[in-house]
Amino acid sequence: MKNIAIIPARGGSKRIPQKNIRNFLGKPIIHYAIQAAIGSGLFDEVMVSTDDEEIASIAKEVGAKVPFLRSAKTSDDYATIADVIKEVLDNYKSRLNLEFDNLCCIFATAPFTTPERLKSAYDLMNEKKYLSVFPASRFSYPIMRALNVDSSTNKVSMVWPEYMQTRTQDIPDAYHDCGQFYWVRVYGFRTHNALFTPNSGIIELNFTEFQDIDTEEDWKLAELKYELNK
Known part of the structure; x- marks a missing residue:
């Protein structure tokens, strides 16, 4: 089975400038997602999808690949994550002659993602034959x-x-998505053009193990939670 980790990291961020590479407890926040993917040992390819040269440079320094930059079409405010992933898969196939069985979309501002959590979700997807698995938490x-x-x-x-x-x-x-990562079978993604499918499962997290980051207050809370977990 060939697996690819796709880390979307667009350059534009209106609410938190340079959000994807801003310093989070001493490191660019994207560092955590890249290192979790590499540390899991699950991926044949760990890549960052970006339109920004500075993000690309930092991503490469941390150990990810940036074989091509994101197009203008998938870099605007209206592009969906599904659009970005489809472009990545299509470019790997047309430009590099590479195809994958499974993908994991890991969000750049999800520093709580760990190699162990990626493995748990991957094992669950295979064990239960889900099309996709992602972290969720109870309200x-x-x-x-x-x-x-x-x-x-x-x-x-x-x-x-x-x-x-x-x-x-x-x-x-009732549960909600934690906004950390999605494991998805590529054929399932191609079929449904989505990360959430009719045959999806979850790994459950508690409220200290994730934080959506959209505001300065969210950022501070994420740092506090991260230190607490350490």
């Missing part, structure tokens, strides 16, 4: 009790009013 509060708030009147209503009188212990657990 800390039942989402069936979610509220709508009218922006003009500030009045509140239930999103799911049928759960108004249901005891919290009787409400089923």
